Amino acid sequence: MIIVKIGGSVFSDKRGNPENFDMETVRTIAREMANFYPGEDFIVVHGGGSFGHPEAKKYGIREGLPGDWESASLKRVGFTLTHQAMLRANARFIEAFVAENLPAFSVSTSSIFITENGEVAYGDLEVIERLLELKFIPVLFGDVSLDLAKGIDILSGDQVITYLARMLQPKKVIFLMDVDGIYYGKPGEGGLIQNLSRDEIDALLEGFHCTASGTDVTGGICNKLREAKKIAGYSEVWFVNGKVPGRLSGAIRGDGFGTRVRG
Amino acid sequence: MIIVKIGGSVFSDKRGNPENFDMETVRTIAREMANFYPGEDFIVVHGGGSFGHPEAKKYGIREGLPGDWESASLKRVGFTLTHQAMLRANARFIEAFVAENLPAFSVSTSSIFITENGEVAYGDLEVIERLLELKFIPVLFGDVSLDLAKGIDILSGDQVITYLARMLQPKKVIFLMDVDGIYYGKPGEGGLIQNLSRDEIDALLEGFHCTASGTDVTGGICNKLREAKKIAGYSEVWFVNGKVPGRLSGAIRGDGFGTRVRG
Numbered sequence: 001m002i003i004v005k006i007g008g009s010v011f012s013d014k015r016g017n018p019e020n021f022d023m024e025t026v027r028t029i030a031r032e033m034a035n036f037y038p039g040e041d042f043i044v045v046h047g048g049g050s051f052g053h054p055e056a057k058k059y060g061i062r063e064g065l066p067g068d069w070e071s072a073s074l075k076r077v078g079f080t081l082t083h084q085a086m087l088r089a090n091a092r093f094i095e096a097f098v099a100e101n102l103p104a105f106s107v108s109t110s111s112i113f114i115t116e117n118g119e120v121a122y123g124d125l126e127v128i129e130r131l132l133e134l135k136f137i138p139v140l141f142g143d144v145s146l147d148l149a150k151g152i153d154i155l156s157g158d159q160v161i162t163y164l165a166r167m168l169q170p171k172k173v174i175f176l177m178d179v180d181g182i183y184y185g186k187p188g189e190g191g192l193i194q195n196l197s198r199d200e201i202d203a204l205l206e207g208f209h210c211t212a213s214g215t216d217v218t219g220g221i222c223n224k225l226r227e228a229k230k231i232a233g234y235s236e237v238w239f240v241n242g243k244v245p246g247r248l249s250g251a252i253r254g255d256g257f258g259t260r261v262r263g
Numbered sequence: 264m265i266i267v268k269i270g271g272s273v274f275s276d277k278r279g280n281p282e283n284f285d286m287e288t289v290r291t292i293a294r295e296m297a298n299f300y301p302g303e304d305f306i307v308v309h310g311g312g313s314f315g316h317p318e319a320k321k322y323g324i325r326e327g328l329p330g331d332w333e334s335a336s337l338k339r340v341g342f343t344l345t346h347q348a349m350l351r352a353n354a355r356f357i358e359a360f361v362a363e364n365l366p367a368f369s370v371s372t373s374s375i376f377i378t379e380n381g382e383v384a385y386g387d388l389e390v391i392e393r394l395l396e397l398k399f400i401p402v403l404f405g406d407v408s409l410d411l412a413k414g415i416d417i418l419s420g421d422q423v424i425t426y427l428a429r430m431l432q433p434k435k436v437i438f439l440m441d442v443d444g445i446y447y448g449k450p451g452e453g454g455l456i457q458n459l460s461r462d463e464i465d466a467l468l469e470g471f472h473c474t475a476s477g478t479d480v481t482g483g484i485c486n487k488l489r490e491a492k493k494i495a496g497y498s499e500v501w502f503v504n505g506k507v508p509g510r511l512s513g514a515i516r517g518d519g520f521g522t523r524v525r526g
Contacts, residue, residue, distance in 0.1 A: 065397060076366035076399060083369060084357055087350060094347055103339035106346060111374040111390055124387040127374055130409045134328060136339060146393045 001041040001132065001170040002252060003235075004033070005161050008142075009178040010242035012049025012089070019085070020050050021092045025243055029176065030100035032248045033137075037102060040252065041132050043164060044093070044104065044139045047157045051089035052142060055082040056154055062118070064150025079152050082144050083110055090141050097137065105136045109143035113163075115155050116148040120163040129168075140164075158227050165231045173235050174251045175224065176242025181259030182221060196261045198232040201225050228261050237261040264304040264395065264433040265515060266498075267296070268424050271405075272441040273505035275312025275352070282348070283313050284355045288506055292439065293363035295511045296400075300365060303515065304395050306427060307356070307367065307402045310420045314352035315405060318345040319417055325381070327413025342415050345407050346373055353404050360400065368399045372406035376426075378418050379411040383426040392431075403427075421490050428494045436498050437514045438487065439505025444522030445484060459524045461495040464488050491524050500524040 006029065008014065011022050033042055048056070056062070059078020066072050090106050097104035107128060114122040131138045142157035165173050184190030184207075196204070210222030228237045238251040240258030250256020269292065271277065274285050296305055311319070319325070322341020329335050353369050360367035370391060377385040394401045405420035428436050447453030447470075459467070473485030491500045501514040503521030513519020 072398075073364070073366065076368075076397075077361055077364075080357060080361060080366060080368045080399075084354060087354065087369070091347060091350065094343060098340055098343060101336070101340075103336070103343055105339075105343045105373075106350070106371070108369070108371040108374045110368075111371045112387065114389060114393060122389060124375070124389065126377060126385060126387065127409060130377060134339075134409065134414055135335075136343075146390060146397065151397055 001043065001168065003043045003045065003161055003164055003170045003173045004248070005157055005173070005175045006044065006046040006093075006242060007157075007175065007177050008047030008049035008053070010176050011046065012051065014050050014053060016050055018050055018054060019088060021089065023092065023096060026093060026096040027100060028245050029242060029248055030097045030102055032246070032252070034100045034102050035249065036252050037137070038135050041135070042137045043128065043132070043168075043170070044137060045157045045160050045164070046089065046093055046139070046141045048086060048142050049089065052082055052086045055085050056144070061144055061152060062154050064147065065152050075152065079144050086141050086143050090139060093139055097139070103136045104139045105131055107131070107138045107140050109140050109155060109160060110145055113145055113155055113160070114148060115145040115153050117150065118145075118147070118153045118155065118159065120155065120159060121148050123163055123167070125164075125167055128164075158223065162227050162230050165235050169234045171235060172238065172251070173231050174238045174240060174248065176248060177239055178241065178243055180241045180257065181239040182225065193259050196259060198229055198261065198263050201229040201261075232261045232263045234263070236263070264306065264431065265435045265437060266306045266308065266424055266427055266433045267511070268420055268436070268438045269307065269309040269356075269505060270420075270438065270440050271310030271312030271316070273439050274309065275314065277313050277316060279313055281313055281317060282351060284352065286355065286359060289356060289359040290363060291508050292505060292511055293360045293365055295509070295515070297363045297365050298512065299515050300400070301398050304398070305400045306391065306395070306431075306433070307400060308420045308423050308427070309352065309356055309402070309404045311349060311405050312352065315345055315349045318348050319407070324407055324415060325417050327410065328415050338415065342407050346371075349404050349406050353402060356402055360402070366399045367402045368394055370394070370401045370403050372403050372418060372423060373408055376408055376418055376423070377411060378408040378416050380413065381408075381410070381416045381418065381422065383418065383422060384411050386426055386430070388427075388430055391427075421486065425490050425493050428498050432497045434498060435501065435514070436494050437501045437503060437511065439511060440502055441504065441506055443504045443520065444502040445488065456522050459522060461492055461524065461526050464492040464524075495524045495526045497526070499526070
């Protein structure tokens with residue numbers, strides 16, 4: 001089984017119109033997966049792009065549920081509207097996958113996960129496991145979450161993937177990005193890292209000046225590397241360009257162009 | 264806590280255009296609930312109406328997943344399209360409730376329930392219970408389901424409610440219908456039954472010639488009475504007209520017009 005993460009920047013332009021969706025790119029991704037299905041099982045997790053992020057930011061969902069009734073009421077509305085925006089993104093994915101004859105099935109992240117300070121504290125994978133047995137392709141997404149510490153929070157697609165990888169131990173986790181993989185430094189400045197072993201990640205994090213909680217000046221790369229380090233304990237991890245046709249296929253086959261992280 | 268079932272015939276005309284939605288009626292229902300919230304906690308479960316039923320029927324979802332790959336592939340697509348149609352109905356409900364300042368939150372039925380021959384075999388209520396604690400109004404719906412016996416099936420809104428009532432023991436379960444309640448015989452022919460005790464239901468089922476599995480000539484009334492009998496063991500049950508303003512309020516207060524079933 002292979003988990004594919006479709007980053008927000010791959011299917012949507014955060015600086016573009018609200019809820020813009022690059023159907024052509026997603027159809028191409030689906031078509032590449034269709035070449036390996038049903039021989040290969042897949043789970044897909046997508047990010048928010050121009051769908052979830054504006055609402056989540058507008059209502060300050062990450063701040064949690066405040067104590068006074070008035071402010072909490074507004075946050076609850078923001079929480080539900082953020083989820084609905086993510087469902088709209090998700091519906092486009094389902095549409096794209098079905099158009100390529102893949103039985104993608106929507107699973108609402110916020111219906112099965114509960115977080116504690118944004119990390120998964122509880123997850124019910126019964127439906128996902130049964131979907132896989134029946135040869136469906138579960139499609140999850142970064143979403144709002146009920147949170148044991150803060151009342152409400154955001155559960156990122158990357159966190160969902162780390163949890164799924166730990167519980168289901170896929171043979172491969174492929175992160176689709178809008179760049180070719182992990183670079184030494186900022187994309188376009190340093191060279192692309194084509195092969196990385198799990199042991200080398202700590203040194204790399206230090207080189208990038210990534211702190212534990214971390215302000216992240218290199219385009220979210222600190223967080224990605226930290227998650228990759230966890231996942232590489234069970235699964236091979238790939239970072240490839242989701243905007244370039246063929247790159248996903250290469251990662252699925254194992255001879256692709258991008259960054260490969262081995263355990 | 265009160266569970267409100269909004270029947271498909273209340274918000275949608277099955278013989279009308281595809282995916283027609285009576286926003287005015289649903290806004291009125293939401294407004295009546297808003298008069299009791301947050302003093303009262305609610306769970307809402309809605310049916311399919313012109314959204315889920317056509318797809319479910321077209322693809323024969325209730326027949327389960329067949330053995331041969333070709334037919335099963337088509338069923339999987341139908342399964343996912345039926346769920347997406349229900350999500351579109353659900354999005355309209357969330358829109359209506361939020362417009363009336365109620366923090367309704369969508370929970371995907373098929374993400375948390377697994378059935379066995381259409382009856383709930385597994386349900387994960389963690390998210391629903393936590394939503395209630397935080398004063399959200401969970402909104403579920405009749406949906407497709409993964410099924411231990413048949414692979415796939417349909418889980419009706421009424422079955423969801425029976426399960427929720429058994430697990431959460433609400434003080435009241437209110438079924439909104441497009442008629443005034445349960446009648447002796449067909450609506451419009453016999454008189455309305457205003458008070459019913461749980462013990463009287465078996466005799467009534469016999470009078471209606473309801474069989475155990477049941478062809479149902481009286482507009483689904485056999486099934487409704489059977490579920491009501493189960494639920495009345497823990498909760499007061501009301502059947503009221505969801506199309507007539509004020510009837511829901513009456514049932515919530517306890518002095519309303521319709522059929523009241525006591526344990």
